[in-house]
Amino acid sequence: MQRLNLWFRAHPWVLDLPVYALLVSYPPGRAPGWPVALLWLPIAALIGALALRRRHPRAAAVAVLVIALVQYTNDGFADDRLRTDVAVAVALYTLAVHGDRRFGAAVFAVNAVLRVAWETTWGGDSANGPTLEILTALTMQVAAWALGEYVRSRRRLDAEVALRAVQAENERHALARAAVAEERANIARELHDVLAHSVSVIVLNAEGAKLMRHQDPGAVDRTLDTISQTGRGALAELRRLLEVLHAGEAARAPQPTTAELRDLVAQLTTDRRRIEIEVTGDDGGLPASAALQAYRIVQEALTNMIKHAPADADGRVTVHFGGHEPRREIRIEVTNSGGTAPPAPALPSSGRGLAGMAQRVEMYHGRLHTGSTEDGGYRVAATLVVGP
Known part of the structure; x- marks a missing residue:
């Protein structure tokens, strides 16, 4: 029909x-x-x-x-x-x-x-009389006019339905494009965090091993172990991201969690650079996404520290998860001192680090504060709000 x-x-x-x-x-x-x-x-x-x-x-x-x-x-x-x-x-x-x-x-x-x-x-x-003739003719014409009004209204309705269908289809395409763009941004942010951190650790440890090879061969071995572990971890992260590209959301597990924060800090601690970590509160019941954002913020802040701070600059990581309240705040603070050693050769920067942290904080309606400290160091403070 x-x-x-x-x-x-x-x-x-x-x-x-x-x-x-x-x-x-x-x-x-x-x-x-x-x-x-x-x-x-x-x-x-x-x-x-x-x-x-x-x-x-x-x-x-x-x-x-x-x-x-x-x-x-x-x-x-x-x-x-x-x-x-x-x-x-x-x-x-x-x-x-x-x-x-x-x-x-x-x-x-x-x-x-x-x-x-x-x-x-x-x-x-006329045999039927003038009144009947007039009423018959005018009634037929009024009926024709009414039919025309109905057809016009129906066509307008059909046009509106078609327009709404087109708008709905365009909206679906727009949402699909937005979802793809968001997913690409998420993957790009993950790639940046993984590669920027891992490559920075590898480069700085390789340069340190080159300087220490004649003075402390044991330190060189430890440094090479760190490089090896960092490279393997980066390959595992890249493999996981590639699985996400091919398999979608189901491939997102396992993700880095807050339990790995101490391993992350230990990986960056060297003979010249000490990094302390203090974790308080209970991370039980914390959404996996919130835990991942907390981990990535710490990772990015430490990456910026080893890229821009002197080699002997000490660092401190403080993470507070709060309790089991319906509305809880995750407070993160990463600081480093100014140090006395001459700055290492500058590593390339993508400019996405602080922007990525700001996006992660915005996802949980939190706050981000960054800036220099009085002793010439740097401080990153972030708050994530979890719950209603």
């Missing part, structure tokens, strides 16, 4: 064929002394006017009224008023479909005046 409706909309002229067939279905009334060909002339004119009604509805309606006026004022054409009534009804239907109500009302009024004038003067000898 829907296909048939669409086909008729694409070929509207097909719907006019029954009207044209009705107009020519019976011959015009014979008038004494009038040629038959002349009597068919108004019928041809009505069909020509109706053929133009979709492109020029007003002109078609005016043409139909002019033909009606000619018929009502000439006895030879007067017997064909039924055809004219049908043509006026079709013209009113077209005006209603186009929403031209004022012009349609004017056409209806003019035609009503002509019809009443005909029935009450020249055509008053």
Whole structure:
């Protein structure tokens, strides 16, 4: 049914064929002394006017009224008023479909005046009486107008439904694109945190091992172990992220947790750099995502410390998980001292570190404060809000 409706909309002229067939279905009334060909002339004119009604509805309606006026004022054409009534009804239907109500009302009024004038003067000898003839013609035309209003309303409704469907489809595409963009941003942030931290640790330990190889071979071995462990950990993290790309959310476990914070700090502690960690509160019942964000914030802060602070700068990590309240705050603070050793060669920076921490904090409606300390060091303080 829907296909048939669409086909008729694409070929509207097909719907006019029954009207044209009705107009020519019976011959015009014979008038004494009038040629038959002349009597068919108004019928041809009505069909020509109706053929133009979709492109020029007003002109078609005016043409139909002019033909009606000619018929009502000439006895030879007067017997064909039924055809004219049908043509006026079709013209009113077209005006209603186009929403031209004022012009349609004017056409209806003019035609009503002509019809009443005909029935009450020249055509008053009708067998059914003038009142019935007038009411029949006007009722048919009012019904045609009402049908046009219904069709116009239905088309507007169909157009609104189609528009809403298109908008809904566009919204789904937009949400899908936003989800893809968000996922890419998450993966990019994870890649940055993993690679920036691991590569920084590897580079600095490799440079330290090169400096200590003649003074303390044992320290070189320990440094190489650290490099090996860091590289293996980075490969495991990259493998996990690649699994996420291929398998989606199900591949996100296992994730780094707060229990690994001490291992993270121990990995960065060297003979020249001491990093202390203090973890208080209970992380039981903490959402896995919140634990991951806390871990990543500490990791990024420590990465910035080993990249930018002197080699002998000491660090301190403090993490407080709070209790089991419905609304709990995770407070994180990572500080480092100024140190006395000359700064190491600067490592490349992507500029995503602080921005990534700010995004992680924003996910949990927290706060982030960063800045230098009085002794020339640096401080990162973050708060994550978990719960309603």
